[in-house]
Amino acid sequence: MRSTSPRESVPTMTPAASLVFTTLLSHGPLTRAEVGRRTRLSPAAVTKAVRPLMELGYLVEGVDEEARPTVGRPANLVWVDGGRALFIGMKVTGEEVIAVLADLCCRIRMSRHVRLTGREPEVVLPAITSLVQELLTEAIGFGVQVRGLGIAISGDVDRADGVVRYSPFLEWRDVPLAELAATATGLPVTVDNDVRALTVAEHWFGAGVGLSDFALVTVGAGIGCGLVVHGRVVSGAHGVAGEIGHLPLDPLGPLCHCGNRGCVEAIAADPAILRAVRAATGRQVTDAAEALDLAHSGDPGFRAVYARAGEAIGKAIGSLVNILGPERVIISGEGLAAYDLFAEGIRDAFAASAFGTAARCDVMTRPLPFEEWARGAAATSIQTFMGSDTYEE
Amino acid sequence: MRSTSPRESVPTMTPAASLVFTTLLSHGPLTRAEVGRRTRLSPAAVTKAVRPLMELGYLVEGVDEEARPTVGRPANLVWVDGGRALFIGMKVTGEEVIAVLADLCCRIRMSRHVRLTGREPEVVLPAITSLVQELLTEAIGFGVQVRGLGIAISGDVDRADGVVRYSPFLEWRDVPLAELAATATGLPVTVDNDVRALTVAEHWFGAGVGLSDFALVTVGAGIGCGLVVHGRVVSGAHGVAGEIGHLPLDPLGPLCHCGNRGCVEAIAADPAILRAVRAATGRQVTDAAEALDLAHSGDPGFRAVYARAGEAIGKAIGSLVNILGPERVIISGEGLAAYDLFAEGIRDAFAASAFGTAARCDVMTRPLPFEEWARGAAATSIQTFMGSDTYEE
DNA sequence: GCGGATCTTTTCCGCTGTCAATGAAAAAAC
DNA sequence: GTTTTTTCATTGACAGCGGAAAAGATCCGC
Structure with missing residues (x-):
């Protein structure tokens, strides 16, 4: 045979x-x-x-x-031929696991998610395994083998070793996830940081195609950033890179959970916006969607908060561009829903802070469907399968 | 023969x-x-x-x-064998040209400088040529050929094309310097941005040896920064990179020449320190050395200014480290003379802003003799000679 | 139908770097 | 004092990759 x-x-x-x-x-x-x-x-x-x-x-x-x-x-x-092979991508958060079945061209063929009942590896791993089983069963219908599993997790992840060094949301330290998942599922497993995984997908299949230097900024519950320099994703010598959420913009600004004042994240992330909205208007707004509705309905107090957040994001992007000089910055994330409210602030602050020719950098936005993070994980798995992590452009 | x-x-x-x-x-x-x-x-x-x-x-x-x-x-x-070949390195500023004769190991064998009587290419080029002639004559004594000329200039320089796109201090635009100098001197010429050239020297012969990710921060009349990511010097898609001098730290801070408020450079560069010292103490201090003397003699008003500058530099380095996650940051520049006054501010601000494991980044200082910029230019020339710009690690 | 243009394949070849075996030189073991 | 062990260095055979050049394929225009 x-x-x-x-x-x-x-x-x-x-x-x-x-x-x-x-x-x-x-x-x-x-x-x-x-x-x-x-x-x-x-x-x-x-x-x-x-x-x-x-x-x-x-x-x-x-x-x-x-x-x-x-x-x-x-x-x-x-x-x-996208249909020639399938890959499973997963995004693991503190609350749930989102999984997609993607083809070789990283088109999503199917998606699933489960809520987690705990955060320990002993709870998460079975959840991963059962989702994999479910998708493997579905994959039979396509008549093609599943060639790999990619897992994206926020925090300090060592892709080469397949180890989650530290994940604040899961409270994990040094969990050899690649090995565990490979044993449990029988698939080749790639583990990477979630923002980096998303950046890989964007580099290969999204707005970063053909670029050797770009940045992907995600706005939402936090402010994250993935970087591609010299055609490769930046990981940082100690696993940390792209942390623009804590650029210190204002010594008198709001207190950030990192202990400093006036961080980008303390001004422009969802919780910061909610806090600012409550302080400015006295209304007990509880989630981002609600705040957005009220801002859209024209409340000037709300609008000012979003304008300030936009300005912070624009300054952060300006700083990033001054430091790295990328060809393009892609803004994405759930926070994009409020982009019309951010836009002016971002644009003005960016224009004011970008230095010389760096201002030529193309700043664009891109929607981020909720499975996109899992799709990024699938992209890392495709990379591994194709040896593109060894031979890069 | x-x-x-x-x-x-x-x-x-x-x-x-x-x-x-x-x-x-x-x-x-x-x-x-x-x-x-x-x-x-x-x-x-x-x-x-x-x-x-x-x-x-x-x-x-x-x-x-x-x-x-x-x-x-x-x-x-x-x-x-360092003595096997010689290279000439030059740093061109608005006021003078500094030239060194360096061997293959980039050890300086001789140095010269001339003041410029004008900034037009028609004035600068003959100055370059005559310095080259002088050093070529001296080189005969070593019995080895001079294999190349490297020229370092601040501003937007396109190394691949050998063109100075824009130099604010020289007021040059699109000057094909490599070609002009090659014709005038008969040597292979490499032209590069000054900070990048210094970074190359540091990468090959200095504190960046063996590192694939590090940053070199220069403190002095301005705040500059050269970056090495994935083992290669970052140039930026539009020729701008490493501009940490204009990170916006404080919306209420002093006005910067770039038009914004509270830039690192508006707080920590020499002119900003002088300005702050005058404002704080009322004394008419005119140059950096004088201010430094007074600060060293213990005047608390002076010390506070330096402490604030150190804090700004520390925040800038923290931002850099959060974004790129380098293994090491090397602080250098004429401003290092005041390092004992900066040190505490830098250390504290860096420690407070570095995120997670990024704080493991090694922050060190290194003196910068005045010919060092020219030596950097020589290093770029050695790179070209050895084909190391084509094949990088 | 012929010539020109462009894409594609074939054949050959040089070059690079690995493998495995061999040689070299010293210390350690007996 | 010979042998063994250990590590460094070299050699020659070899496989594979990618380039150069030439041939083949297939269209258009005349």
Whole structure:
């Protein structure tokens, strides 16, 4: 039964093959010639990289009758067959686990979530395992194997070792989650920090495609940030990076849970906004959606709070841009619902603080569906599968 | 006369050779076996990489009688022969040009400087050329060829194209300096931003040796910062990076020349300190050295100003560390003369703002002799010569 | 149908770095 | 004083990757 051996269907990725594959993953159908130009590989090298991947079914070929140049041999387009493999991505929070079944192109095919009854690994791991089982069962219907499991967790996560060093929300320390989950599920497991996982997805499949330097800022319950520098996600020497939530903006500002005053997060995160709204208007607003409704209805007190939050976010982005000089900053997160209220503040504060040509940086927004974090985890799993964590651009 | 052909003495650098060479450059004499371990190259590869470089005289070999392990065949140490090649490095400011003659190990052999009578390229270029001629003449005495010229200039510099896009102090725009200087001097020319050049020198020969992520903060007339992320110097998509001088720390702080209030530079740079000292004490202090003397003599008003500046620098470093998570931050610059007055403020503010494990980042100081900027330029030239700008770790 | 243009594949080749075996040189063991 | 052990260094065979050049494929325009 050689033909069913799993070894045969797992591609052997050389640096060139990995490069060609990720190029096709990010930039849709391309001709071999175009792939060669973009990767600076010779046409011969592209052909050789494509063939084995195509034989295994990861790439497929076709002709584009539409946009064909007037002269020369017509090109064959090559693209990734998303349906060729499936991956499971999970986001674990203190309250629940969200899981998605994503294909090779990281399109979500299915999603599930369960609430957690506790935060100990002994509770979380069975929840992960049963979600995996559920999705594996569903995956049978697609007739394709699930090739990996990615888990995203906020906090200090060591992806290389697969260990959660410290997670404040789960109160975990040094939990070897990759190993535990791999034993429990039988799948290859990749564990990474949640914001970094989201950044990976954005780099490969989102607004960061083709960029070697960009930042992803998430606004919501906290203010987070993922960074890509020199084409690679920044992890920080000690596992911490992208913490823009605690940039100190105002020594007289509100007290932050980190102990300082006037942090971005103490001004612009959801709890800070609620607090400010209550203080400014005296109304007992209890959640972000309610505050947003009231602000939208025109209450000037509410609007001022959002304006100030926007200004804080704009300053934070300006600082980030001055330090790293990225090509683009993508603003996302649940807080985006209030973007119309933030927008002006962000724009003005950013423009005022960006230094020289750094101001050319493109600041854009992007919605963040709730499964997106789990999708990011799936993206890290695809990276591992494709060897793209070893060979990067 | 084949043996004197310059081609023959220029090494052909393969990726492995470049890696071995830079390892030896940064980590002093090493055995081949140790080089192999550090570069993750096989012993065979090291031997093969070393041989041609040794034949050309760039590397030399010897035995270390001192520290020999108790057992096994004694190792042969290999190191870079600094005297094998010379490079000229220059720092161009609005007022003067500082030039050094450095060897392959970037040790300064000689230095010169001239004052500028104007800032136009037509004035600066002849000054550069005559300094080069002078140093070339001196170099004859060393019996070794000068292999390149590096020029460091503050502002927006495009190293790849060798063009000064915009230099505020020189009032230059789009000056193709590399080409001009190469034509005038006949040397291969590398042009780079001054802080980045200094960072390169620090990465290869200073406190950044062996680190893939660190920051170099310069304190003086301005507050600058060079960054190394993923083993490479960060340039920013639009030529701007490391601008920590304008992090907004206090909306009620002093007005900065950038138009905002409470920038780090408006609190902690030399001019800001002088201004604050005058405002606080009423004394007409005119330069940084004088202010420093008075502060050292114990005047509490002066001390408070320096303490506040130290706090600002500490917050800036904390922000930097939270965003990038470097292994180390090196504080340098003329402002270091006042470090004893800054130190406490920096330390406390950094400790308060660094988030989680990011606080493990090693913050250290390092003196900055005045030729150091020019030495940085020489380092960029060595990079170009050794092909280390193409093959990086 | 021929020539030109462009994409794709094939064939060949150089080069790099690994592997495994061998040689070298010293200390330790007997 | 020989042998063994240990570590460093070198050699030669080898596999694989990617490039160069040439050939093949397939269209358009004339």
